Amino acid sequence: VGTVSVLIILLAGCGAREHDPAADPMLKAVLWQQAAGESRALQHQAYRLARMRLDDLLAEGRFVRKPAVVVDIDETVLDNSPYQARLIRTGTHYPEGWAEWCARAEAEPVPGALDFLSYCRKKGVVVFYVSNRRESTREGTVKNLADHQFPFADNPHVLLRGENTTKEMYRQKIHETHEILLLIGDNLNDFSAHFYEKPAGSRNSAVDSLAREFGNRFILLPNPMYGDWEGAVLNYYWNRSREELDQTLLNALTDY
Numbered sequence: 536v537g538t539v540s541v542l543i544i545l546l547a548g549c550g551a552r553e554h555d556p557a558a559d560p561m562l563k564a565v566l567w568q569q570a571a572g573e574s575r576a577l578q579h580q581a582y583r584l585a586r587m588r589l590d591d592l593l594a595e596g597r598f599v600r601k602p603a604v605v606v607d608i609d610e611t612v613l614d615n616s617p618y619q620a621r622l623i624r625t626g627t628h629y630p631e632g633w634a635e636w637c638a639r640a641e642a643e644p645v646p647g648a649l650d651f652l653s654y655c656r657k658k659g660v661v662v663f664y665v666s667n668r669r670e671s672t673r674e675g676t677v678k679n680l681a682d683h684q685f686p687f688a689d690n691p692h693v694l695l696r697g698e699n700t701t702k703e704m705y706r707q708k709i710h711e712t713h714e715i716l717l718l719i720g721d722n723l724n725d726f727s728a729h730f731y732e733k734p735a736g737s738r739n740s741a742v743d744s745l746a747r748e749f750g751n752r753f754i755l756l757p758n759p760m761y762g763d764w765e766g767a768v769l770n771y772y773w774n775r776s777r778e779e780l781d782q783t784l785l786n787a788l789t790d791y
């Protein structure tokens with residue numbers, strides 16, 4: 536009995552602290568994205584603005600190539616907050632369970648997205664989905680989009696991350712044959728390579744210098760759950776313990 540007790544105490548001591556979902560640092564961000572009317576209103580607002588801009592640009596008609604819009608997928612046209620909620624519930628972290636979530640093809644459309652993209656098709660504007668989802672998720676991703684009747688939800692228009700591809704490469708490729716009227720996303724990297732792997736400060740300066748593009752050619756959606764903003768704060772140094780990551784995030788706060 537003694538040996539067993541000691542063993543149990545040792546195991547309890549060595550094991551990770553018990554996960555408390557209510558104390559998870561992600562709780563409020565995910566809840567906001569999922570449950571706040573404000574998040575929903577911002578999504579509608581973004582797509583309403585996109586439609587106004589599209590109408591203006593089509594009326595100006597200053598393009599010779601076929602008009603197109605480029606949209607990101609995650610947190611732009613598909614809502615993955617149930618996946619994020621599951622991470623909180625189970626105390627796990629991306630990418631655990633991500634491939635399975637994509638394969639389920641169960642993500643709901645982001646409010647406003649389906650209406651806007653259907654409007655694009657009606658106006659003769661091609662939609663390209665440019666996503667950092669991996670090629671291995673293609674089947675579930677295309678199915679998820681097609682099940683909700685998203686326009687152009689087919690292999691030629693759904694461009695996913697391969698071994699040596701970047702969103703910028705896809706944007707340039709599309710630009711060869713199409714006039715990209717609008718770029719829509721929840722991550723600065725959805726708009727321009729200017730933001731790629733920049734530290735948080737330079738990222739913010741780049742936003743200021745490109746300020747006139749936001750609400751113009753760039754349409755941004757809210758996502759406090761994850762994104763390259765977090766990598767930027769961490770200097771893209773993810774390979775450390777969860778405690779160290781959380782401490783680095785805390786240290787990055789500006790106090791008075």
Ligand SMILES: [Mg+2]
Pocket residue numbers: 607608609610611720721722
């Ligand atoms: Mg996204």
